[in-house]
Amino acid sequence: MTEHDPITSPTRRDYMTYGGSVLAGGLLAGCTGGGSESGPTETSAETSSETTTTTTDDDSYSVTMSPMGEVTFDDVPETIFTRLTHLAGMAFALGRGNDVNAMHAPAYYDALWNQFTPRLPGVDLDWSGLYSSWNVSKEKLYALDSDVHLADPVSVLALDDWNTADIDEIAENISPWFGNTLSSAHTQPTEAYEGDYEYYTLWEQFEKVAQVFRAGEQYEALAAIHDDVLARIEADLPSEGERPSIVMGGFSDPSAPYVYNVDTPGFLTAHTRPFEPVDAFDDGVTSGSRVDMEALLEADPDVILVFGGLHPTYDMANIRETLAADSVASEISAVQNGRIYAQGARYQGPILNLFQLEMTAKQLYPDIFGTWPSYTKGPYPEIPADERFFDRGRVADIMTGDV
Template sequence: MDFEEQHPSTRRTYLKSGAALVTGGLLAGCTGQDTDGETTAASTTESSSSSTPEQTTESTPADESYTVSMAPMGEISFDSVPETIFTRLTHHAGMAFALGHGDAVNSMHAPDYYDALWNQFTPRLDGVSLDWSGLYSSWEPSKERLYELDSDVHLADPASVAALGSWDEADLEEIEDTVSPWFGNTFSDRNRSPPTEWADRYEHYGLWEIFAKVAAVLQEEAKYESLASIREEMLQSISSKLPPADERPTVVMLASRDYETIYAYNLNTPGFLTAHTRPLGAQGALGDDVESGATIDFETLLEADPDVILSLGGMHPTTDMGKIRQTLTDHPVASEVSAVKNGRIYAQAARYQGPILNLFQTEMTAKQLYPDIFGPWPTYESGPYPEIPAEEQLFDRQRVADIING
């Protein structure tokens, strides 16, 4: 007996039209990837608007189905709100969490790592909890496991699954037809090009534009609107206080386990990975034409001589920021960098951040870059997101917690 015979169709009632997968013709693709699944391309920029992108919702007393559209899937109709959610990357999982559906997530990439990281922020949100530990680690999911999970929706970009190279057209269509639809967008991370077979139906979105569409899937549009309003208020306040461009600091974002190999990331290029740094308008010390994720050495860092170093992953509980600072201070070349000499080495969290981390990371980065304007960022070595005096907070934690908790 083959696998499909052991697992008869469990298809939810949903409709496909427009650019949906089966009509679009799925073909497997392959692209050079690192752990973020990176390739390069260019297109649109992150939207700062809090308005909901256009989507179709249909509901009648006799038919409670509703339809949501997003590239590359096209229009997908659901007959009820999904109760179990498959995800791969944490921007999608973070969206479910922000809408009060964090417990519905049954899978994600590196769940224990991201559970620990997200829970560095939940202590600042009264009554909000999260437990992603022990979930299925879904970076390269197996078809068999997706049958076992039997999720009501796959919040994952089918084009990014195709890019893994282990899924073909038939596999993607089979899961869509017999389990539940795909609904996600990943190549908007840096506005990259999807596999060639997907290019004619792909579109790039900002982080909060994707969030609005996920909110429509989960029928939580009011929560989205409330959170987007908080973000918009914060961005407007920040924008009104930023110094002239030539008075802003030069900054580099780095990631390294031991500072033997150093990865550098852009701050101002298009895509949702920079949704918390781009609004702050700092000058990229290495220039934004340097490929994000490129390796550099200390000589290159000294030549760029940034005013500020942002240490990606520094908020994770397994990272020792004190040790990172000491490593740079003790190095004969790195110690000459302005950011090191002036003690301006700060922790960051994650780039695939989701809306709640986006709020926190926008606030923390504003304080790290412009302490004289937005209040200082506390010296941080470990532990949860620091307590910030209420008068120095850039957004209201209680409002956010109340929205998540409904």
């Protein structure tokens, strides 16, 4: 990667700076990058949520989140760089989805997110054609000239050719970093990092991102709906002995799926953990592992949740037929009982989290929460109004600023 000269680079965003940032000498001290980071696949003690915005006499304001520390803004960011969709999804939830200029696998996630927008009146989203930012370069960040980088600097440092000087250069010459990725599964930072890395739930991190955009009222309104959804689930959750065992996986190759934990800490399970699920593999398989049909039969799940199953390129009918025709897979309880269900994304953001809590409730407990429609393709299915977990119109209004 060609080194960009920080002396001659533009500095029009000197108004957005780190204040007391851990990047200067705390968490990231001594890290020189050099590793490679694999992309996500479809593929804390959790901190308490507290207000972290402070405002000064000159109208600048600061928001604090690990691993950045305190980040100061003089103005609300307009253009938004992202890598992972939990952060792009937070911009989307605040009505800022179309201000995103980069993300991981934009074509894939544009198609997937737009399976949900038809249920949100007046909400539109276009991520097609954006820069695919997983292996981001400094040169591209200068070209994009974003007002904020919603990305975890620790995860960027894991890419080849990035070091702490590069991270600081981008923050100084373009705009701050603001993101937290290791909360996805409470992953430990490498030993090169000094200090503590804090973990946040999906909604705790969303609150902080909302503070960056001075959108606290939108956050509070959406969080209240999320609280209501969780309360509904908790009130009617069956006892442990009455809960089905679950396998959650990516079945693009039905004969050798990747499987993921459903009950471990982190926001990747924000749509399954509230159900206190029974993981069919227990602790016997590392999340993200590939398994064969013999291993799947040995686990014998009552329910199979197919990640990405709502994506237009997924063929749920073919997945069901392939498993039913396999001499081994056909013996699995979920296959025999027709309990193979489509899901969305693990890096889901708050709006998809609301939908996925609703769909998971119906997929696991149709007798309690209402039947999940027999889905094969198309957008998120229509649910009878009296069986919905939240008001779609109300959510759409909040997203578009009508709090």
